[in-house]
Amino acid sequence: MATEGRKFKNFTEWFDELLLNSRIADPRYPVKGFIVYLENGKYVMECVRRKLEEKLEKDGHKPMLFPIVATEENFSKEAEHIKGFRQEVFSITRGEEGSSLILRPTSETIIYPMFSIWIKSYADLPFKVHQSCEIYRYETKATRPLLRVREIPWNEAHTVHESPEDAERQFKTAIRIYSEVLEELGIAFLLLKRPDFDKFAGADYSVAFDTWNPDGKVNQVATVHNLGTNFSRVFEILFERRDGGKEYGWQLCYGMGYSRVLAAIIAHHGDDVGPCFPPEVAPIQVVIVPIPFKGNEEEVINYSREILNKVREKYRVILDDRKDVTPGEKFYHWERMGVPIRLEVGPKEVASQTITLMRRDLRERLTVKIEELEKTINKIIVEMPKIFLAKSRQILGKMIIDSYTLEEAAEAIENKKIVRACWCGNIECADFIKTRVGGEIRGYRYDIHEEPFSNCVSCRKNSRYVIYIARAY
Amino acid sequence: MATEGRKFKNFTEWFDELLLNSRIADPRYPVKGFIVYLENGKYVMECVRRKLEEKLEKDGHKPMLFPIVATEENFSKEAEHIKGFRQEVFSITRGEEGSSLILRPTSETIIYPMFSIWIKSYADLPFKVHQSCEIYRYETKATRPLLRVREIPWNEAHTVHESPEDAERQFKTAIRIYSEVLEELGIAFLLLKRPDFDKFAGADYSVAFDTWNPDGKVNQVATVHNLGTNFSRVFEILFERRDGGKEYGWQLCYGMGYSRVLAAIIAHHGDDVGPCFPPEVAPIQVVIVPIPFKGNEEEVINYSREILNKVREKYRVILDDRKDVTPGEKFYHWERMGVPIRLEVGPKEVASQTITLMRRDLRERLTVKIEELEKTINKIIVEMPKIFLAKSRQILGKMIIDSYTLEEAAEAIENKKIVRACWCGNIECADFIKTRVGGEIRGYRYDIHEEPFSNCVSCRKNSRYVIYIARAY
The missing domain is CATH 3.30.930.10 (Bira Bifunctional Protein; Domain 2)
Structure with a gap:
């Protein structure tokens, strides 16, 4: 994984x-x-x-x-x-x-x-x-x-x-x-x-x-x-x-x-393999990878085509039926291309009229009945950005470190964090923060009011703002 | 009209x-x-x-x-x-x-x-x-x-x-x-x-x-x-x-x-009023203009809204319910905006559950039953570019004038025509044509072979190409 x-x-x-x-x-x-x-x-x-x-x-x-x-x-x-x-x-x-x-x-x-x-x-x-x-x-x-x-x-x-x-x-x-x-x-x-x-x-x-x-x-x-x-x-x-x-x-x-x-x-x-595009913006949303064994190549390919025809109208889908490439290589290739949903089709799936579906966000494999495929894909397409957002928010939350001193702040920036600190509002302190902390004041929250929780991180006088300090692109 | x-x-x-x-x-x-x-x-x-x-x-x-x-x-x-x-x-x-x-x-x-x-x-x-x-x-x-x-x-x-x-x-x-x-x-x-x-x-x-x-x-x-x-x-x-x-x-x-x-x-x-956009690319495809008379304003507006709701999912449509503008001014305005289909809705239409539809390509008014509205709009949307194309081809055909002499060619260019003539293929003649005719050689047909129908329009020697001469942007 x-x-x-x-x-x-x-x-x-x-x-x-x-x-x-x-x-x-x-x-x-x-x-x-x-x-x-x-x-x-x-x-x-x-x-x-x-x-x-x-x-x-x-x-x-x-x-x-x-x-x-x-x-x-x-x-x-x-x-x-x-x-x-x-x-x-x-x-x-x-x-x-x-x-x-x-x-x-x-x-x-x-x-x-x-x-x-x-x-x-x-x-x-x-x-x-x-x-x-x-x-x-x-x-x-x-x-x-x-x-x-x-x-x-x-x-x-x-x-x-x-x-x-x-x-x-x-x-x-x-x-x-x-x-x-x-x-x-x-x-x-x-x-x-x-x-x-x-x-x-x-x-x-x-x-x-x-x-x-x-x-x-x-x-x-x-x-x-x-x-x-x-x-x-x-x-x-x-x-x-x-x-x-x-x-x-x-x-x-x-x-x-x-x-x-x-x-x-x-x-x-993204993960170690590559990006995972949210389905709405993914160049390819679904890839179908046949996994034929000797003797049943044809039925696996036919079943894969059947699935392709079932979903091609509604999704941006590709059937990777290349013969000289192994299924494992195909998995890797399409993960690198950011495809969020993979359908795997082998003899077992043909026999049971199911599809093995791999959703990239959770890296989970599901077995889906063919008649429920569309519904399942729809559900994942709706769910995936929400799961992404929840996870992204969690990471952001963990990345923010409250700092009470310039030393703490500098250490947090050094450790690839975003600093939350209090500031008096004076430009001299802003300059001092930038020099000493190694990050710049990005501002204070617009969507919520945050009450200062300490004195100014720089001058120690009364603070007016809860600011976020970070290095920036 | x-x-x-x-x-x-x-x-x-x-x-x-x-x-x-x-x-x-x-x-x-x-x-x-x-x-x-x-x-x-x-x-x-x-x-x-x-x-x-x-x-x-x-x-x-x-x-x-x-x-x-x-x-x-x-x-x-x-x-x-x-x-x-x-x-x-x-x-x-x-x-x-x-x-x-x-x-x-x-x-x-x-x-x-x-x-x-x-x-x-x-x-x-x-x-x-x-x-x-x-x-x-x-x-x-x-x-x-x-x-x-x-x-x-x-x-x-x-x-x-x-x-x-x-x-x-x-x-x-x-x-x-x-x-x-x-x-x-x-x-x-x-x-x-x-x-x-x-x-x-x-x-x-x-x-x-x-x-x-x-x-x-x-x-x-x-x-x-x-x-x-x-x-x-x-x-x-x-x-x-x-x-x-x-x-x-x-x-x-x-x-x-x-x-x-x-x-x-x-x-x-386009016509004297303004452009008419092919429905596929028109910013607004259908405009609904209510034509209320005193005493039935409300039923006309309600019926117009009903029509709007009927077609808004499938088309780019606008209901022009401005109160301080006359229907005639609205007609003119939306024709200037290039809207290809206009729906006119008055007390008569409410009473008979119809819509008066004006298609801009033929400048024809049709009476359409409300249950046939979508079918009629679909038909017009498919037809309109074909009618445009037939008409455009007809104009192009009439615009092309066969010329046998430089004088004829020059006169045709002067009269805003495209000249069809024969050319020997020599650059000297091309230069001469440009100077004397006032248009440039645009080339010869790629899609069909045209057999020269006279000697070179310039030097009178054997011609190799049937060329088109025009002024160009």
Whole structure:
């Protein structure tokens, strides 16, 4: 039975091997920070994309596609924003004549000039759009496939509202949508309000979805930002109020990174053999492996085909009837490809009109009557993400260590944990924590209020926040 | 009744107005050749994308995602290719240290270095991948929204084969897949083998799908290229043959432009009011418009809701129950949004338990019994693209004018026609034709053999090809 030891012991080695072996991604592209997404990686990201887009569109977000380039002029307009991103942009030398262009590091400065053309009145609000695209950030830290790349596949949504209250309601809706996506994929996360010094450039405040990684570094998979009127003032997104006056729109933007969600799926549900994809996003959901013995090859193959025909309409299924490969090799191969359900069919199954079903989440073998196969698969498909989520939450819970001193915190970080500690709120202490603990303050809980349980871990004075400290990708 | 006069009389004006009015695209982005795709344009392109990708994946193409950047070194490797694209590339100033990068104008030089890592033996072949992405070409001609842009949303497929025969078989499969996509969208096209001087840079030969545009310019929506071993030699895509020897892979690449297919859908099926989207790709397939009279508002609305509930599971449907807008304004609005089927519900319909159905393709009103509604909608959804295709073919047929002299040809081009003429095959004559006729040689038919019907339209010597001459986007 496969264990999950390796991913916790040596995450980098486990992850890098898996990416190639499981046809997720190939990091051997000759430009730093740019990788090739192979068929399984691309397929899973595409499923996550459709899932997210469906929820966004159901909530009234219109799908759009904005250009990849911002003019230098528009990009430079919002002072905080430009300060936050200036060091990270790729510039294009041949673009519009007489003005230079930058590749989007995020699309505020591309989208909002259009908003100012489109939005005239309260009747146009709320205005909600989304796009799935790639963004470009010239990362100066070490790059890591899926987790820290310079070409980032993501979805970004941008909304404009009539009032701060309406923007706040949408903020909670965005949190709900992202939470649903992650939970339905079995991914546990911490919902953290970022400290002011770490919020999105140009935002009033930011909330992030940080999920655990086996090496203890958190993986930020999504963020939601309240922009207030910071951008609408700069890009003149003015609307006529119900009372006839003019006002700047209240804006949000939020994004989810597809490659980081993919990384979380792999890291949370994978084992020593490879990834196990949640059925909803698995490129292949069910593999049928015939196990013929001499003399009954034909009836085993025929029975396997019968099963294939029974389930092929409803599931993404493959019958692996290769002749020159042993069943054991096939088992291993399809586990590496992340297939969550395996059907094994031998003479015994033919004789009893059953199927041996191996579910990858529990690594359990069941004997299923042929007439109950569909029902059983359906049940597993519904159950599996819930089991994944429960397990993922359990691991996250165990990974969080309460620390009362900087030494304790440093030791926890060293041991690949996430630290929960108390903080006075001063930036000097934040800096001190970062230096001494070796992790950064990721923020305090947005979803629940946590009452400080000690004085500030750094200065020992009264604390205001229960913060989470971790290293991060 | 709406006519289709305007699109033929003044295409540019009709098209530009429609793009904004029908929420297709906004060309007012402040960088030349870059446009914003609005919700309807984006939605239709996304449907076309899924349709094409499904067919490609059914044929064994694996979905992948390759980086947007090529290294200057790889980009420059294939001499013909670099010659063809050099003038069109956008370069990036901040990229990998010590080497410059270009934004993909097409991905051969990005993908093929990876192929050379992945492909080792005949057992790896055929190798087929596809990706949907945007490509970047610094167009020096006048840009036009959807038709000639600098940021081009498309799908590209790349394949490697064991033999030229296998590559040829795949060539025909690619032609079949693209033909199906276009025909299922009701788009007629000419399948033209490009003359040597106009083939893809680095290809042995190219076949293109040219479709008609109301202004007489053809719109190339897709191309299929046989690359022979031109690229595999340069990028060392070598495989071990069945007999143990080594050989360069035989390659194809082919692409379909989503914005150009969208332009064809609009141009072919639109009328004076707006576009009519084929039901399969329509953002909204059915709109329900209540037509209440005083005293029966409630029963009309209730009946409309009943109809909505009847069809909402199967179709993308909207009930327009706005109170401050007249039914006539609603009709006009949803026609502008390209909705192919309208259901009108008034007191008469309530009384007789019927629905008045307006199908946009024939602009016909039918009275449908409520229990036959679903069957009728299904029938129309199946029929509509066929009717579109028949009509589109008829227009294409009428647009093609046989010409025996350069004067006739020039007059036909002037009159927004596509010229069919005979050509000796010499490049001098091609140049002469271009100068004198005002259109370029698009190629000769790939799908059928056409026997020359006169001497060369230019030099009057024996002709080898029946060519099509047109202006092009």
